Amino acid sequence: MPLSKRAAAEFFGTFWLVFGGCGSAVVAAAYPQLGIGFVGVALAFGLTLLTMAFAIGHISGCHLNPAVSVGLVVGKRFAIGDLWAYVVAQVLGGIAASGVLYLIASGKEGFSLSGGFASNGYAAHSPDHYSLAACFIAEVVLTAFFLLVILGSTDERAPKGFAPIAIGLCLTLIHLISIPITNTSVNPARSTGPALFVGGWATSQLWLFWVAPILGAAIGGLISNFFFAAPQEPIREEMSRG
Numbered sequence: 001m002p003l004s005k006r007a008a009a010e011f012f013g014t015f016w017l018v019f020g021g022c023g024s025a026v027v028a029a030a031y032p033q034l035g036i037g038f039v040g041v042a043l044a045f046g047l048t049l050l051t052m053a054f055a056i057g058h059i060s061g062c063h064l065n066p067a068v069s070v071g072l073v074v075g076k077r078f079a080i081g082d083l084w085a086y087v088v089a090q091v092l093g094g095i096a097a098s099g100v101l102y103l104i105a106s107g108k109e110g111f112s113l114s115g116g117f118a119s120n121g122y123a124a125h126s127p128d129h130y131s132l133a134a135c136f137i138a139e140v141v142l143t144a145f146f147l148l149v150i151l152g153s154t155d156e157r158a159p160k161g162f163a164p165i166a167i168g169l170c171l172t173l174i175h176l177i178s179i180p181i182t183n184t185s186v187n188p189a190r191s192t193g194p195a196l197f198v199g200g201w202a203t204s205q206l207w208l209f210w211v212a213p214i215l216g217a218a219i220g221g222l223i224s225n226f227f228f229a230a231p232q233e234p235i236r237e238e239m240s241r242g
Helices: 003-028 037-060 066-074 080-105 132-153 163-182 188-198 208-228
Strands: none
Touching: 003 037, 003 080, 003 188, 037 163, 066 080, 066 132, 066 188, 066 208, 080 188, 132 163, 132 208, 188 208
């Protein structure tokens, strides 16, 4: 599959992840009487990933996350030469989804970006005011385990056809744990889109939601490769670039 088509799949997949996940938080989480709350938002993120994994997993691998792409490079499941195209497509998809969400959400009287627009934050901007250190550790650990699930469920020895379910449920669990801590990132593209619209504190704190997830993903890739890896189909740069 040509890199351009795989990157396009990553753009649309990340759009769906951010639009569905952040949209549930902005529009539906606190809706009067019928609000879906933290559990609903967690399920929304998991379901967007699960549905896209079935839709585009056979095209691009359905990373939808720069940290996941880095972790797969470290875990020797993805060609480093393709990394830049995936990351650019993912970030643009997240920004585009945030733009569409803003157009929709701002159509209601009383809407304000001061509510955070599903941005991630630490300290005073953590939903439950967790410290910078606590937020950093949470993002690293959760992303590392996310990569362990991704690499394990897609291993050639794993049961076939169930990886999207395991990965989607893992992302749901991650959100159930960490929405009160950071509003849950584990994904730099997911964090970048809303932050660019909020500006100010959201963009000044964005560095953590790039550094911590990428570090965690690299750790997860190293752990998986060192302890659990089996021989996989080798990556060939000339084929992966289409």
